[in-house]
Amino acid sequence: MDLARARYLVSPAGKSALASLPAGLPVESPGRLATALRRTFPAAEASALAEQLTLRARASRNHGISREFLYTAEGLEMMTHPLVAARRADRLAVYERDVVDLTAGLGGDLHAVAARDVPCAGLEREPATALLAAANTGVPVVRGDAAHPPFDVARLAVVLDPSRRAGTSRTFDPAAYSPRWDAAVAIATSAAAGVIKAQPGIDASYIPPGIELEAVQLGTSMRELTIWFGQGAEPGIRRAVLLPAGETLESTEPETPPEPRPPATFLFDPESCVTRSTLVRQLAHRLGAWMLDPHIAYLSADAAAFSPLAATFQVLDALPFSVSRLKERMRQGRWRADEIRRRAFPVEPDEMRKLLGRLEGDPVTLLFTTIGSQRTVFICRRLFAPA
Known part of the structure; x- marks a missing residue:
């Protein structure tokens, strides 16, 4: 933004002009918006006002909060x-x-x-x-x-x-x-x-x-x-922070032993703030879970547990990965992939969805990973904490 436009926007005239604009203007189309505003304002002012309305609409979508800030696109x-x-x-x-x-x-x-x-x-x-x-x-x-x-x-x-x-x-x-x-x-x-x-x-x-x-x-x-x-x-101190819940996890908390154990009935997928703060083992202790692999963030336990810091899944089946084997098992179970997640696995979820093709049935989540040297897929049902 050039200095002249900024000076206009912060001036009493600019503030008054912005405040006077009615709701319902076509903010989704900056060109149409500027054209409409030129009926009332000089071209330079109409352009500045159109830009602000467009950016305010974008800020409201991005932040979920509507406020009368003055913006630049980069800012x-x-x-x-x-x-x-x-x-x-x-x-x-x-x-x-x-x-x-x-x-x-x-x-x-x-x-x-x-x-x-x-x-x-x-x-x-x-x-x-x-x-x-x-x-x-x-x-x-x-x-x-x-x-x-x-x-x-x-x-x-x-x-x-x-x-x-x-x-x-x-x-x-x-x-x-x-x-x-x-x-x-x-x-x-x-x-x-x-x-x-x-x-x-x-x-x-x-x-x-x-x-x-x-x-x-x-x-x-x-x-x-x-x-x-x-x-x-x-x-x-390392801390994972999840907003808006305000949930936190700290490196001072007890942690589960690093030794991996075989998967059980329930799996947990930690949130990114947990993995980025390297607090997976602390989360495992909080959930009563263990590691499947010392280098993989997926956790497992015999009992379901719930935390905002992880997604909880019930394992319906687990098998060594192959596209043909997985497609056949999905057809047998009458399942379709509603959600696909991966950790330490070479295929992107969108590409995997294409490989699996169209499947009909009840929605399940597929978790792809590598345990030791074995590429594995877990067919799961997502669980949510009781209300």
Whole structure:
């Protein structure tokens, strides 16, 4: 977004124009929307207003929350989900320190902190984005480089979300983040309290030793790894966090022995936050389950158990994998594959569905994995906790 458009949107005229727009405009078609708005507004203003209505509709779909933020397309894509931001802000509020978001973006995290009456400010390198962030949050957002913050971070709680974009594309190389990963870690380490948001798939070698790590999942989507430093951090703790349930699992909990055992009547498939925080054995202990293979996250038990952190299945049959054998067994059982899951198995679920072809019958879940060196498929029924 260019600076002129941002200035218009944050101006009284821009705010008034946005507030005056009626519901029911064709936000699913930006071109039609802009054309309709040109009947009332000059072309540049109509384009800016159409963009905002389109992005607000997208934000409402993505976040499940409707709010009158000002957006850019790139900023919306990178914005923290409000529920994740709220959880982080709750924790920062306990520290009783001023908070500075050094990578403010459009102000998603900063807005959550400000809503808790915590003194805070933002830093943002893009001038247009800084203007929108200040309008979205109602707190100061200054222009600057997160790698060289104009604040005394030794007295502050700082938030860092290094940009993972290089030009118009995403980068997965932490050395290409902005600020660079090593610079972000150095700043968070030097602050009174610090938190860095990292992509869920970041290589473990980049995670500093002895810090507190949270793997945060929202619904079925892994959102981020959150790394905490300084005040309030619990060194060495790993934590799985599942939202919106607020379910957590910590590395301090008892864990089941690593030795694998044969599968029993029930199987469990842990959520991504559990596997990413390497807490599968802790979850196994909580469920009264055991490992099928030391390198595979599927768990088994003699009795059903339920947790938001895992899906529970009753095993109907298990067989060494072959497409022809599986198709024949599915026909015999009068089953059809309603859901297909895999761990340590080379075929994607969509491809497996094509290989199996059309089957009729009761819905079942197929779990594909490799136990030892044996490729195995479990035919299962998904179970849910009693109401």
